[in-house]
Amino acid sequence: GSHGNDVNIAVVSHGQANDAFWSVVKNGVEAAGKDMNVKVDYRSPETFDMVAMSSLIDAAVNQEPDGLVVSIPDGDALGAAIKKAVAAGIPVISMNSGSNVAPELGVLLHVGQEEFDAGKIAGAKLKSMGGKKALCVNHEVGNVSLDQRCAGFAEGFGAIEVLPTTNDPADVKSKVKAALEKDGDVDTVLTLGASTAGEPALAAIAEMGKEVNIGTFDMSANFLKAVADGKAAFCIDQQQYLQGYLPVAFLAMHARFGLMPGGNVPSGPNLITQEKAAQVVELAAKGIR
Amino acid sequence: MSEDTRKPVIELVDIEKHFGAVIALAGVSFSVYPGECHCLLGDNGAGKSTFIKTMSGVHQPTKGKIVMDGKNMNFGSPRAGMEAGIATVYQDLAMIPLMSVTRNFWMGREPQSGFWPFKNMDFKKADEVTMSEMAKMGINLREPGQAVGTLSGGERQTVAIARAVYFGAKVLILDEPTSALGVRQTSNVLATVDKVRKSGVGVVFITHNVRHALAVGDRFTVLNRGKTLGTAKRGEITPDELQDMMAGGQEMAQLEGSLGGTV
Amino acid sequence: MSEDTRKPVIELVDIEKHFGAVIALAGVSFSVYPGECHCLLGDNGAGKSTFIKTMSGVHQPTKGKIVMDGKNMNFGSPRAGMEAGIATVYQDLAMIPLMSVTRNFWMGREPQSGFWPFKNMDFKKADEVTMSEMAKMGINLREPGQAVGTLSGGERQTVAIARAVYFGAKVLILDEPTSALGVRQTSNVLATVDKVRKSGVGVVFITHNVRHALAVGDRFTVLNRGKTLGTAKRGEITPDELQDMMAGGQEMAQLEGSLGGTV
Amino acid sequence: MSADKPMADERLAKVSLTKSLLQRPEVGAVVGLIAVILFFTVYADSRMFSLSGIMNFMEPAAQLGILAIAAALLMVGGEFDLSIGSMIAFAGIALGIPLVLWGWPLSLSILFAFGVAVITGAINGFIVLRSGLPSFIVTLAFLFILRGLTLVSLKEATGTTQLRGVKEAAGDSWLVEMFSGDAFEGAFTWLANMGWIDTFKNGTPKVQGIPVEIIWFVVLALAASWLLTRTRFGNWIFAAGGDPIAARNVGVPVNRVKIILFIFTAMAATLVATITVLEFGTADASRGLLKEFHAIIAAVIGGCLLTGGYGSAIGAMVGAVIFGMVQIGITYTNINLDWFQVFMGAILLIAVVLNNWVRNKAMSAH
Amino acid sequence: MSADKPMADERLAKVSLTKSLLQRPEVGAVVGLIAVILFFTVYADSRMFSLSGIMNFMEPAAQLGILAIAAALLMVGGEFDLSIGSMIAFAGIALGIPLVLWGWPLSLSILFAFGVAVITGAINGFIVLRSGLPSFIVTLAFLFILRGLTLVSLKEATGTTQLRGVKEAAGDSWLVEMFSGDAFEGAFTWLANMGWIDTFKNGTPKVQGIPVEIIWFVVLALAASWLLTRTRFGNWIFAAGGDPIAARNVGVPVNRVKIILFIFTAMAATLVATITVLEFGTADASRGLLKEFHAIIAAVIGGCLLTGGYGSAIGAMVGAVIFGMVQIGITYTNINLDWFQVFMGAILLIAVVLNNWVRNKAMSAH
Numbered sequence A: 001g002s003h004g005n006d007v008n009i010a011v012v013s014h015g016q017a018n019d020a021f022w023s024v025v026k027n028g029v030e031a032a033g034k035d036m037n038v039k040v041d042y043r044s045p046e047t048f049d050m051v052a053m054s055s056l057i058d059a060a061v062n063q064e065p066d067g068l069v070v071s072i073p074d075g076d077a078l079g080a081a082i083k084k085a086v087a088a089g090i091p092v093i094s095m096n097s098g099s100n101v102a103p104e105l106g107v108l109l110h111v112g113q114e115e116f117d118a119g120k121i122a123g124a125k126l127k128s129m130g131g132k133k134a135l136c137v138n139h140e141v142g143n144v145s146l147d148q149r150c151a152g153f154a155e156g157f158g159a160i161e162v163l164p165t166t167n168d169p170a171d172v173k174s175k176v177k178a179a180l181e182k183d184g185d186v187d188t189v190l191t192l193g194a195s196t197a198g199e200p201a202l203a204a205i206a207e208m209g210k211e212v213n214i215g216t217f218d219m220s221a222n223f224l225k226a227v228a229d230g231k232a233a234f235c236i237d238q239q240q241y242l243q244g245y246l247p248v249a250f251l252a253m254h255a256r257f258g259l260m261p262g263g264n265v266p267s268g269p270n271l272i273t274q275e276k277a278a279q280v281v282e283l284a285a286k287g288i289r
Numbered sequence B, C: 001m002s003e004d005t006r007k008p009v010i011e012l013v014d015i016e017k018h019f020g021a022v023i024a025l026a027g028v029s030f031s032v033y034p035g036e037c038h039c040l041l042g043d044n045g046a047g048k049s050t051f052i053k054t055m056s057g058v059h060q061p062t063k064g065k066i067v068m069d070g071k072n073m074n075f076g077s078p079r080a081g082m083e084a085g086i087a088t089v090y091q092d093l094a095m096i097p098l099m100s101v102t103r104n105f106w107m108g109r110e111p112q113s114g115f116w117p118f119k120n121m122d123f124k125k126a127d128e129v130t131m132s133e134m135a136k137m138g139i140n141l142r143e144p145g146q147a148v149g150t151l152s153g154g155e156r157q158t159v160a161i162a163r164a165v166y167f168g169a170k171v172l173i174l175d176e177p178t179s180a181l182g183v184r185q186t187s188n189v190l191a192t193v194d195k196v197r198k199s200g201v202g203v204v205f206i207t208h209n210v211r212h213a214l215a216v217g218d219r220f221t222v223l224n225r226g227k228t229l230g231t232a233k234r235g236e237i238t239p240d241e242l243q244d245m246m247a248g249g250q251e252m253a254q255l256e257g258s259l260g261g262t263v
Numbered sequence D, E: 001m002s003a004d005k006p007m008a009d010e011r012l013a014k015v016s017l018t019k020s021l022l023q024r025p026e027v028g029a030v031v032g033l034i035a036v037i038l039f040f041t042v043y044a045d046s047r048m049f050s051l052s053g054i055m056n057f058m059e060p061a062a063q064l065g066i067l068a069i070a071a072a073l074l075m076v077g078g079e080f081d082l083s084i085g086s087m088i089a090f091a092g093i094a095l096g097i098p099l100v101l102w103g104w105p106l107s108l109s110i111l112f113a114f115g116v117a118v119i120t121g122a123i124n125g126f127i128v129l130r131s132g133l134p135s136f137i138v139t140l141a142f143l144f145i146l147r148g149l150t151l152v153s154l155k156e157a158t159g160t161t162q163l164r165g166v167k168e169a170a171g172d173s174w175l176v177e178m179f180s181g182d183a184f185e186g187a188f189t190w191l192a193n194m195g196w197i198d199t200f201k202n203g204t205p206k207v208q209g210i211p212v213e214i215i216w217f218v219v220l221a222l223a224a225s226w227l228l229t230r231t232r233f234g235n236w237i238f239a240a241g242g243d244p245i246a247a248r249n250v251g252v253p254v255n256r257v258k259i260i261l262f263i264f265t266a267m268a269a270t271l272v273a274t275i276t277v278l279e280f281g282t283a284d285a286s287r288g289l290l291k292e293f294h295a296i297i298a299a300v301i302g303g304c305l306l307t308g309g310y311g312s313a314i315g316a317m318v319g320a321v322i323f324g325m326v327q328i329g330i331t332y333t334n335i336n337l338d339w340f341q342v343f344m345g346a347i348l349l350i351a352v353v354l355n356n357w358v359r360n361k362a363m364s365a366h
């Protein structure tokens, strides 16, 4: 973390350090730390592990920070740790996931987007493009947020099949190809991560020589380029940079001046389609979007 | 040794043992009387180790029967053999180098104290017995907790023999116990065999060394390619005849000639 | 054997070897002349294996020097020893059970054909030589591709010896080659030692068996607890004296008495 | 005869008491623990070693430790279990589904979960022993199978990869107290009132008790250590791992020993599952990911040989504490999270190299 | 002398040619392959075994296979490398960063990446050999360290976990063709024109050529097999893995052999990294996750013993194909995809049990 003067803010998320999406959140956290001149500490478990995450929250609380930012993918599992933080008098802001459970845990506000809603929007968009049958490519089986995205997608779109893969691009590419080959009715693909799943899926579609609509969660520079070129429909941007930046900024304000906005901040979803794509590419490459 | 009037402690009749297509034993009969040392001799690969492993329950015979006290035995495991009173010193010793002498000595038959479920291994007794049994065999250990892996080959052999002797109720089997030993250690082992035999235990002694066999043997059975060449009593056979039988009688004259008959 | 007029092929002077706190060799001097068989005798743990491992480059001496052809040698590895002309049959044979006889025979010195970078191992030659060398030792292999693990102990020993003889340029070291062998195989090995010696190679022969030593030895050196008890020439010493020296002279009389002096 | 005695002394240096202590398998781990503590004393926030800080890293250490102790016993017995991590998830739903969806009482559900563990462990062991395949590869297959079955069952039962509502279904039975929450809460409140331990601003003690898993962990470590070093069964474990053929030949029931160890490992995973499910109120498909490696690492840091026949339960306990300290300790330092894995790997490497070095020194000084 | 000959025959059944064929290490894998093909012929969409279907599963199989062959050689040599997966990511940035950020030409960047591989492999090997620690644990440490270093470097260099723009930076050199895209494109177009292979509606062939990784894979498998079975170095690999002390004693330079194998493994990972980076145009911190296990699994299915000294490169190749077929093939079936891991684990288990059974049969029939 960067060194600030008096104020100390801890961030605990459930995303792995080498996950492209979460690295943007972390960049937001660090930028806020610098801008607000506060000391920030960003921590997350090695895998999607609520037990480990709960320990990390406890460890953060133990250091009595002036504010705590958490993501809450499982309110039941993390509830106790968060309540303990609140009980200890630490202001807590949740981000990314957990808006439904946040109030009852004593969390001040939530910055983020509900995965389910975002999936629903993606589904509706792809349906409006004329899709009949879709694949939802899940590159991290067992990660609850990804399940929620697919569930929302099903709600918004209709007939979907979940395609579980690993996060190896060669595997994603081959499996998408196989699925498209097997079921000729599939005309739509939604991937849940732009770089690990979206780009190989694009490659698979290109090799298939078949008209398939594809959209993705999150952004990567290459996928955005495909959107700009009209090869892909959209990226769902939840502006996770804000999910890192804003809570830290709010808590810094709170620690110094007792300020705090009055309600949740929806950071997304923001559908990046062909028109907007080109201007976002550079920022995505820098890890801001 | 008036064998005919006494009953053998163990009798094996027409034992066959196949490993896949390899026929290691092709019908071997053998018996041991109490208080006798029965030497099992034969060429490399004759089937001696396989035979005594069958006797002690490591292998199950493909055909044939094992009789003790008039009952047909069916050893499913070495444990069953041990419980029937057969103690064995295997050619490869069956010692665990990283474990202490005491632990190896008692392996499989650890003494216990205390009450269930808090039964301890009785180390006090175990250590004492180990030390004293080893001392009886002429080895004074520094401490019973020493790992077996740090003992010399001869000492290790002695642990294996002491263990078998201590537990060996009726039959003690020794598979080539002297092959890696020095002169002094060999004498020790042979003296032990003598002592054990005199206490009424039946001993089966495998060796390639005719002289070692003649030093302690009461009867001699020679195996050749999985079959018995016959059994002879002490005094019925000369060392040279025995040697010839063990070598299958081939070309010995020529070789012995060139080397001065000292093999 | 007019040793004094000839130069030894290898001479070791005042070799010491420590393993941590264990002093395995405490100053041993030893030499081998071309065409002689020098027997190295001694109790278990006397340091025989350690000594010949130092000679062949497996261990580096803690102190002392090794001289060949008047030059001070410094074997950093077994490979260096081999290249200087020292071939060794280790007590544990140094064979890989899962590999074929041919591959084991040539291990470390595989013949090659073809040109770089497409040099093949020359299996045709390798197989032929292996088969013929084994045949010379009296073993007819079914096929050279057979895994060593499927050979009997005696056959395996023979492969190790045949390999050492085939490559053994100047000195051949045999560490207890006969201990696990049957009578016939032992005769074969002793005859081979004799043959090798006659071809001018110096042989170092380790054994616990006085008779085997006397059958082929020209000189006898006895080690005891890491020190030399002395070297004797053939004819200068009686078998009984040698036996006593090997056993450290202790209590042999008593033991031998009870067993009929046949050890 | 008397000539034998001086012979042993003549060629050996004396063995000092310190040196014979140094030969215990766990000594390397203890040295490693001291090194890690020193490191964090220098580089971490001092609150890491406050009472609450210690409880904080001991909690994950205890959960890992329960696994590591079982893994150590299994490793001493000459086998591996790579399916521990998946077993945690699997046992979690074996407890959660009866409890939440079938409406079973907690006691029965726990029994059911442990029953499943016994069967799974036995299957693991049975396949390893019958096929003669290395346990590495057999349990690797079960790593996939159990994780997959967990996913399938959860999807089938709930439609998601998560099962909620365990706390509500479990209610307030004493069993819940046995497996979750803190012990000795009264004592800690009293200590807080006396001002002897830290409190938060609102007066509640920072540490409300000793988390039960720590108690399970310590009790298990002591029991396993007693089992391994002081009992007949312990001797059999060493023998089965040191040389199964030799052990079998002298009458050790090697197969029985190994199967019991596999079952014990699966049960340890189930214990951890029970603790976490009751503590956190949910079961999910990704519980226990990578835990098999962490357990093996802890056992190896604790002095177990991968080849079997050597190791200690106390060592595994120390190894788990080291692991927990490193994992949580980094949050008390200023080290950037991105460096976490490098840090982890380096500590692991240093720990095992040090461990090995200490052991070799101790052995050769013999 | 003549008496020796009949002795051998007398106690042995005759060895038929079939049986001696059955004794090759890869035979179990081949049987497994046939079983898997049969399974998919029955249960999967027939398009799986169309030309494009085959290319589709052969592509991941080839990438895995390149690793598996190296892992097999290393395993025959008696060691493990658990850092292969992380090495893929690490090599990816060792190629990408010079190319994209430092503006080096592609050739130099590739050389640099392979140079890094040589150093990493040598360090792995050096530590294993010097410390005497099992390679399992040393390379497990490097699994973390390399993965972590990749992340740190990427974050440092780009601020994200991904490096893009590789394709643009690489340009059109023949090197790109060597490591990415398809080979024999002309031939395939011609075949399509002749109507001998399937085409899309617009007339382009469904399969435009053989993906280069498949060619690398096959060439490497043949070369490795030749190396292992026909050369001096191959003999040394078997010897080093079978019994390193014995091998050293007869003059095999065991340490050199093992270090070369570690380097070779790292280089294989780098080859895969080069192929994927050039193919997808990006380097990513999570490339190659779990690949170390997949490679070991493929090698074991292919008949390698985990204990070293036995195995085959062709077997590893077959193992990788089985793995690729199972991985992708399930998508062509009607099996619910949630069952994937269960299916995977079960196939792995069946394959190794079958393999072992075939080998034992073959051995005892000897």
Ligand SMILES: Nc1ncnc2c1ncn2[C@@H]1O[C@H](COP(=O)(O)OP(=O)(O)OP(=O)(O)O)[C@@H](O)[C@H]1O
Pocket: B019, B022, B023, B024, B042, B043, B044, B045, B046, B047, B048, B049, B050, B051, B091, C150, C151, C152, C153, C154, C180, C182
């Ligand atoms: N488990 C086994 N599988 C296959 N063949 C075996 C097995 N055990 C022994 N054999 C074979 O059975 C035969 C007899 O072997 P055994 O070990 O009994 O001989 P031995 O008389 O003890 O020889 P030695 O004097 O060398 O110890 C040999 O040909 C051996 O290869």
Ligand SMILES: Nc1ncnc2c1ncn2[C@@H]1O[C@H](COP(=O)(O)OP(=O)(O)OP(=O)(O)O)[C@@H](O)[C@H]1O
Pocket: B150, B151, B152, B153, B154, B180, B182, C019, C022, C023, C024, C042, C043, C044, C045, C046, C047, C048, C049, C050, C051, C091
């Ligand atoms: N690597 C080693 N580390 C420690 N001590 C060793 C090592 N190798 C040998 N020793 C010790 O050195 C001494 C001599 O051993 P060595 O193997 O040379 O005896 P030997 O004369 O060959 O005995 P044997 O007749 O039993 O083969 C023994 O006390 C042995 O324990």
Ligand SMILES: [Mg+2]
Pocket: B048, B049, B050, B091, B175
């Ligand atoms: Mg035998």
Ligand SMILES: [Mg+2]
Pocket: C048, C049, C050, C091, C175
């Ligand atoms: Mg020796």
